[in-house]
Amino acid sequence: MLTEEQLKAIEQEGNVLVLASAGTGKTAVLVNKLIRDIERNKTYKSIAAMTFTIKxxxxxxxxxxxxxxNQYIGTLNTFAVEEIIKPFFKDLYDINKEIEIDVKYDDSIMTANEGVKKIQETGIIGTYEDIRKNFIFQLALHIVKKSKACRLYLQAKYFKLYIDEYQDCDRDTHNFFMYL
Known part of the structure:
Protein backbone atom coordinates (compact mmCIF):
# COMPACT_ATOMS: atom_id res chain seq x y z
CA MET A 1 0.00 0.00 0.00
CA LEU A 2 1.32 3.42 -0.98
CA THR A 3 1.73 6.26 1.51
CA GLU A 4 0.24 9.72 1.10
CA GLU A 5 3.67 11.11 0.12
CA GLN A 6 4.15 8.37 -2.48
CA LEU A 7 0.72 9.05 -3.98
CA LYS A 8 1.57 12.78 -4.19
CA ALA A 9 4.77 11.96 -6.11
CA ILE A 10 2.84 9.70 -8.49
CA GLU A 11 0.17 12.32 -9.18
CA GLN A 12 2.60 15.26 -9.45
CA GLU A 13 2.82 16.74 -12.95
CA GLY A 14 6.10 17.88 -14.48
CA ASN A 15 9.55 17.03 -13.20
CA VAL A 16 9.60 15.03 -9.99
CA LEU A 17 12.54 14.15 -7.77
CA VAL A 18 11.97 11.46 -5.15
CA LEU A 19 14.48 11.45 -2.30
CA ALA A 20 14.20 8.63 0.20
CA SER A 21 16.29 6.01 1.96
CA ALA A 22 16.89 2.52 0.62
CA GLY A 23 13.91 0.20 0.92
CA THR A 24 11.30 2.94 1.18
CA GLY A 25 9.54 2.21 -2.11
CA LYS A 26 11.15 4.59 -4.60
CA THR A 27 10.99 1.98 -7.35
CA ALA A 28 7.33 1.30 -6.51
CA VAL A 29 6.65 5.02 -6.91
CA LEU A 30 8.52 5.05 -10.22
CA VAL A 31 6.59 2.06 -11.56
CA ASN A 32 3.22 3.44 -10.43
CA LYS A 33 4.05 6.80 -12.03
CA LEU A 34 5.03 4.97 -15.23
CA ILE A 35 1.76 3.05 -15.23
CA ARG A 36 -0.23 6.24 -14.66
CA ASP A 37 1.55 8.13 -17.42
CA ILE A 38 1.48 5.28 -19.95
CA GLU A 39 -2.25 4.75 -19.39
CA ARG A 40 -2.96 8.49 -19.73
CA ASN A 41 -0.85 8.88 -22.85
CA LYS A 42 -3.10 9.45 -25.85
CA THR A 43 -0.29 10.03 -28.36
CA TYR A 44 2.01 7.85 -30.43
CA LYS A 45 4.91 8.85 -28.17
CA SER A 46 6.42 6.54 -25.59
CA ILE A 47 8.35 6.83 -22.37
CA ALA A 48 11.96 6.04 -21.64
CA ALA A 49 12.56 4.54 -18.19
CA MET A 50 16.22 4.07 -17.39
CA THR A 51 18.27 2.66 -14.58
CA PHE A 52 21.84 1.54 -14.04
CA THR A 53 21.66 -2.25 -14.15
CA ILE A 54 20.15 -4.97 -16.27
CA LYS A 55 18.69 -6.48 -13.10
CA ASN A 70 6.61 -0.14 -27.11
CA GLN A 71 8.32 1.72 -24.25
CA TYR A 72 12.05 2.06 -23.72
CA ILE A 73 12.90 0.26 -20.49
CA GLY A 74 16.65 -0.17 -20.22
CA THR A 75 19.96 0.96 -18.86
CA LEU A 76 21.26 4.50 -19.12
CA ASN A 77 24.23 3.42 -21.24
CA THR A 78 22.08 1.38 -23.60
CA PHE A 79 19.80 4.38 -24.13
CA ALA A 80 22.75 6.63 -25.00
CA VAL A 81 24.29 4.05 -27.33
CA GLU A 82 21.18 2.65 -29.04
CA GLU A 83 19.02 5.77 -29.24
CA ILE A 84 21.70 8.38 -29.93
CA ILE A 85 25.21 7.21 -30.78
CA LYS A 86 24.48 4.33 -33.15
CA PRO A 87 21.79 6.04 -35.24
CA PHE A 88 23.26 9.56 -35.30
CA PHE A 89 27.06 9.20 -35.11
CA LYS A 90 27.14 9.21 -38.92
CA ASP A 91 25.42 12.63 -38.97
CA LEU A 92 28.57 14.19 -37.56
CA TYR A 93 31.40 11.83 -38.46
CA ASP A 94 32.51 9.81 -41.46
CA ILE A 95 32.24 6.06 -40.90
CA ASN A 96 32.21 3.05 -43.17
CA LYS A 97 28.54 2.04 -43.44
CA GLU A 98 29.48 -1.63 -43.08
CA ILE A 99 31.04 -1.09 -39.66
CA GLU A 100 28.74 -2.01 -36.80
CA ILE A 101 29.10 0.15 -33.71
CA ASP A 102 29.41 -1.67 -30.39
CA VAL A 103 30.65 -0.91 -26.87
CA LYS A 104 33.67 -2.60 -25.34
CA TYR A 105 34.07 -1.46 -21.76
CA ASP A 106 37.56 -2.94 -21.51
CA ASP A 107 38.81 -1.00 -24.55
CA SER A 108 40.26 2.17 -23.06
CA ILE A 109 40.88 5.54 -24.65
CA MET A 110 42.65 8.66 -23.39
CA THR A 111 40.79 11.45 -25.25
CA ALA A 112 37.45 12.09 -26.94
CA ASN A 113 39.21 12.53 -30.30
CA GLU A 114 40.86 9.13 -29.86
CA GLY A 115 37.44 7.65 -29.01
CA VAL A 116 35.79 9.13 -32.10
CA LYS A 117 38.64 7.92 -34.32
CA LYS A 118 38.35 4.42 -32.84
CA ILE A 119 34.63 4.34 -33.65
CA GLN A 120 35.28 5.56 -37.19
CA GLU A 121 37.96 2.94 -37.81
CA THR A 122 36.71 -0.09 -35.85
CA GLY A 123 33.16 0.63 -34.70
CA ILE A 124 34.27 0.19 -31.08
CA ILE A 125 33.02 2.61 -28.45
CA GLY A 126 35.67 2.51 -25.75
CA THR A 127 35.76 4.03 -22.31
CA TYR A 128 38.17 6.49 -20.75
CA GLU A 129 41.06 5.21 -18.68
CA ASP A 130 40.13 7.98 -16.25
CA ILE A 131 37.01 6.52 -14.63
CA ARG A 132 35.90 10.00 -13.54
CA LYS A 133 35.04 10.79 -17.17
CA ASN A 134 32.32 9.10 -19.23
CA PHE A 135 32.97 8.98 -22.98
CA ILE A 136 29.59 7.47 -23.86
CA PHE A 137 27.68 10.37 -22.32
CA GLN A 138 30.12 13.03 -23.54
CA LEU A 139 29.69 11.71 -27.08
CA ALA A 140 25.91 11.36 -26.73
CA LEU A 141 25.65 14.96 -25.50
CA HIS A 142 27.82 16.19 -28.37
CA ILE A 143 25.64 14.34 -30.88
CA VAL A 144 22.39 15.66 -29.38
CA LYS A 145 23.72 19.23 -29.43
CA LYS A 146 25.03 19.03 -33.00
CA SER A 147 22.49 16.77 -34.75
CA LYS A 148 19.12 18.38 -35.40
CA ALA A 149 17.85 15.02 -36.67
CA CYS A 150 18.72 13.45 -33.31
CA ARG A 151 16.92 16.15 -31.34
CA LEU A 152 13.84 15.88 -33.56
CA TYR A 153 13.88 12.08 -33.22
CA LEU A 154 13.99 12.20 -29.41
CA GLN A 155 11.28 14.87 -29.25
CA ALA A 156 9.06 12.90 -31.63
CA LYS A 157 9.56 9.54 -29.90
CA TYR A 158 9.46 10.29 -26.17
CA PHE A 159 7.06 12.31 -24.10
CA LYS A 160 8.75 11.63 -20.75
CA LEU A 161 12.05 10.35 -19.38
CA TYR A 162 12.35 8.54 -16.05
CA ILE A 163 15.65 7.81 -14.36
CA ASP A 164 15.89 5.46 -11.41
CA GLU A 165 18.78 5.91 -8.94
CA TYR A 166 19.72 9.28 -10.43
CA GLN A 167 22.02 10.03 -7.52
CA ASP A 168 24.44 7.48 -8.98
CA CYS A 169 24.91 9.48 -12.20
CA ASP A 170 28.39 10.81 -12.86
CA ARG A 171 28.96 14.40 -14.00
CA ASP A 172 28.87 13.56 -17.74
CA THR A 173 25.64 11.57 -17.42
CA HIS A 174 24.09 14.38 -15.38
CA ASN A 175 25.16 16.97 -17.99
CA PHE A 176 23.58 14.86 -20.74
CA PHE A 177 20.22 14.50 -18.98
CA MET A 178 20.12 18.13 -17.88
CA TYR A 179 20.58 19.12 -21.53
CA LEU A 180 17.75 16.83 -22.61
Whole structure:
Protein backbone atom coordinates (compact mmCIF):
# COMPACT_ATOMS: atom_id res chain seq x y z
CA MET A 1 0.00 0.00 0.00
CA LEU A 2 1.32 3.42 -0.98
CA THR A 3 1.73 6.26 1.51
CA GLU A 4 0.24 9.72 1.10
CA GLU A 5 3.67 11.11 0.12
CA GLN A 6 4.15 8.37 -2.48
CA LEU A 7 0.72 9.05 -3.98
CA LYS A 8 1.57 12.78 -4.19
CA ALA A 9 4.77 11.96 -6.11
CA ILE A 10 2.84 9.70 -8.49
CA GLU A 11 0.17 12.32 -9.18
CA GLN A 12 2.60 15.26 -9.45
CA GLU A 13 2.82 16.74 -12.95
CA GLY A 14 6.10 17.88 -14.48
CA ASN A 15 9.55 17.03 -13.20
CA VAL A 16 9.60 15.03 -9.99
CA LEU A 17 12.54 14.15 -7.77
CA VAL A 18 11.97 11.46 -5.15
CA LEU A 19 14.48 11.45 -2.30
CA ALA A 20 14.20 8.63 0.20
CA SER A 21 16.29 6.01 1.96
CA ALA A 22 16.89 2.52 0.62
CA GLY A 23 13.91 0.20 0.92
CA THR A 24 11.30 2.94 1.18
CA GLY A 25 9.54 2.21 -2.11
CA LYS A 26 11.15 4.59 -4.60
CA THR A 27 10.99 1.98 -7.35
CA ALA A 28 7.33 1.30 -6.51
CA VAL A 29 6.65 5.02 -6.91
CA LEU A 30 8.52 5.05 -10.22
CA VAL A 31 6.59 2.06 -11.56
CA ASN A 32 3.22 3.44 -10.43
CA LYS A 33 4.05 6.80 -12.03
CA LEU A 34 5.03 4.97 -15.23
CA ILE A 35 1.76 3.05 -15.23
CA ARG A 36 -0.23 6.24 -14.66
CA ASP A 37 1.55 8.13 -17.42
CA ILE A 38 1.48 5.28 -19.95
CA GLU A 39 -2.25 4.75 -19.39
CA ARG A 40 -2.96 8.49 -19.73
CA ASN A 41 -0.85 8.88 -22.85
CA LYS A 42 -3.10 9.45 -25.85
CA THR A 43 -0.29 10.03 -28.36
CA TYR A 44 2.01 7.85 -30.43
CA LYS A 45 4.91 8.85 -28.17
CA SER A 46 6.42 6.54 -25.59
CA ILE A 47 8.35 6.83 -22.37
CA ALA A 48 11.96 6.04 -21.64
CA ALA A 49 12.56 4.54 -18.19
CA MET A 50 16.22 4.07 -17.39
CA THR A 51 18.27 2.66 -14.58
CA PHE A 52 21.84 1.54 -14.04
CA THR A 53 21.66 -2.25 -14.15
CA ILE A 54 20.15 -4.97 -16.27
CA LYS A 55 18.69 -6.48 -13.10
CA UNK A 56 16.87 -3.25 -12.19
CA UNK A 57 15.67 -2.96 -15.79
CA UNK A 58 14.19 -6.46 -15.62
CA UNK A 59 12.46 -5.61 -12.34
CA UNK A 60 10.81 -2.53 -13.85
CA UNK A 61 9.75 -4.46 -16.97
CA UNK A 62 8.35 -7.26 -14.81
CA UNK A 63 6.36 -4.83 -12.68
CA UNK A 64 4.98 -3.07 -15.77
CA UNK A 65 3.98 -6.30 -17.49
CA UNK A 66 2.32 -5.72 -20.86
CA UNK A 67 2.50 -1.95 -20.41
CA UNK A 68 6.24 -2.11 -21.13
CA UNK A 69 5.47 -2.95 -24.78
CA ASN A 70 6.61 -0.14 -27.11
CA GLN A 71 8.32 1.72 -24.25
CA TYR A 72 12.05 2.06 -23.72
CA ILE A 73 12.90 0.26 -20.49
CA GLY A 74 16.65 -0.17 -20.22
CA THR A 75 19.96 0.96 -18.86
CA LEU A 76 21.26 4.50 -19.12
CA ASN A 77 24.23 3.42 -21.24
CA THR A 78 22.08 1.38 -23.60
CA PHE A 79 19.80 4.38 -24.13
CA ALA A 80 22.75 6.63 -25.00
CA VAL A 81 24.29 4.05 -27.33
CA GLU A 82 21.18 2.65 -29.04
CA GLU A 83 19.02 5.77 -29.24
CA ILE A 84 21.70 8.38 -29.93
CA ILE A 85 25.21 7.21 -30.78
CA LYS A 86 24.48 4.33 -33.15
CA PRO A 87 21.79 6.04 -35.24
CA PHE A 88 23.26 9.56 -35.30
CA PHE A 89 27.06 9.20 -35.11
CA LYS A 90 27.14 9.21 -38.92
CA ASP A 91 25.42 12.63 -38.97
CA LEU A 92 28.57 14.19 -37.56
CA TYR A 93 31.40 11.83 -38.46
CA ASP A 94 32.51 9.81 -41.46
CA ILE A 95 32.24 6.06 -40.90
CA ASN A 96 32.21 3.05 -43.17
CA LYS A 97 28.54 2.04 -43.44
CA GLU A 98 29.48 -1.63 -43.08
CA ILE A 99 31.04 -1.09 -39.66
CA GLU A 100 28.74 -2.01 -36.80
CA ILE A 101 29.10 0.15 -33.71
CA ASP A 102 29.41 -1.67 -30.39
CA VAL A 103 30.65 -0.91 -26.87
CA LYS A 104 33.67 -2.60 -25.34
CA TYR A 105 34.07 -1.46 -21.76
CA ASP A 106 37.56 -2.94 -21.51
CA ASP A 107 38.81 -1.00 -24.55
CA SER A 108 40.26 2.17 -23.06
CA ILE A 109 40.88 5.54 -24.65
CA MET A 110 42.65 8.66 -23.39
CA THR A 111 40.79 11.45 -25.25
CA ALA A 112 37.45 12.09 -26.94
CA ASN A 113 39.21 12.53 -30.30
CA GLU A 114 40.86 9.13 -29.86
CA GLY A 115 37.44 7.65 -29.01
CA VAL A 116 35.79 9.13 -32.10
CA LYS A 117 38.64 7.92 -34.32
CA LYS A 118 38.35 4.42 -32.84
CA ILE A 119 34.63 4.34 -33.65
CA GLN A 120 35.28 5.56 -37.19
CA GLU A 121 37.96 2.94 -37.81
CA THR A 122 36.71 -0.09 -35.85
CA GLY A 123 33.16 0.63 -34.70
CA ILE A 124 34.27 0.19 -31.08
CA ILE A 125 33.02 2.61 -28.45
CA GLY A 126 35.67 2.51 -25.75
CA THR A 127 35.76 4.03 -22.31
CA TYR A 128 38.17 6.49 -20.75
CA GLU A 129 41.06 5.21 -18.68
CA ASP A 130 40.13 7.98 -16.25
CA ILE A 131 37.01 6.52 -14.63
CA ARG A 132 35.90 10.00 -13.54
CA LYS A 133 35.04 10.79 -17.17
CA ASN A 134 32.32 9.10 -19.23
CA PHE A 135 32.97 8.98 -22.98
CA ILE A 136 29.59 7.47 -23.86
CA PHE A 137 27.68 10.37 -22.32
CA GLN A 138 30.12 13.03 -23.54
CA LEU A 139 29.69 11.71 -27.08
CA ALA A 140 25.91 11.36 -26.73
CA LEU A 141 25.65 14.96 -25.50
CA HIS A 142 27.82 16.19 -28.37
CA ILE A 143 25.64 14.34 -30.88
CA VAL A 144 22.39 15.66 -29.38
CA LYS A 145 23.72 19.23 -29.43
CA LYS A 146 25.03 19.03 -33.00
CA SER A 147 22.49 16.77 -34.75
CA LYS A 148 19.12 18.38 -35.40
CA ALA A 149 17.85 15.02 -36.67
CA CYS A 150 18.72 13.45 -33.31
CA ARG A 151 16.92 16.15 -31.34
CA LEU A 152 13.84 15.88 -33.56
CA TYR A 153 13.88 12.08 -33.22
CA LEU A 154 13.99 12.20 -29.41
CA GLN A 155 11.28 14.87 -29.25
CA ALA A 156 9.06 12.90 -31.63
CA LYS A 157 9.56 9.54 -29.90
CA TYR A 158 9.46 10.29 -26.17
CA PHE A 159 7.06 12.31 -24.10
CA LYS A 160 8.75 11.63 -20.75
CA LEU A 161 12.05 10.35 -19.38
CA TYR A 162 12.35 8.54 -16.05
CA ILE A 163 15.65 7.81 -14.36
CA ASP A 164 15.89 5.46 -11.41
CA GLU A 165 18.78 5.91 -8.94
CA TYR A 166 19.72 9.28 -10.43
CA GLN A 167 22.02 10.03 -7.52
CA ASP A 168 24.44 7.48 -8.98
CA CYS A 169 24.91 9.48 -12.20
CA ASP A 170 28.39 10.81 -12.86
CA ARG A 171 28.96 14.40 -14.00
CA ASP A 172 28.87 13.56 -17.74
CA THR A 173 25.64 11.57 -17.42
CA HIS A 174 24.09 14.38 -15.38
CA ASN A 175 25.16 16.97 -17.99
CA PHE A 176 23.58 14.86 -20.74
CA PHE A 177 20.22 14.50 -18.98
CA MET A 178 20.12 18.13 -17.88
CA TYR A 179 20.58 19.12 -21.53
CA LEU A 180 17.75 16.83 -22.61
Missing amino acids: ATAEIRNRLGNLSY
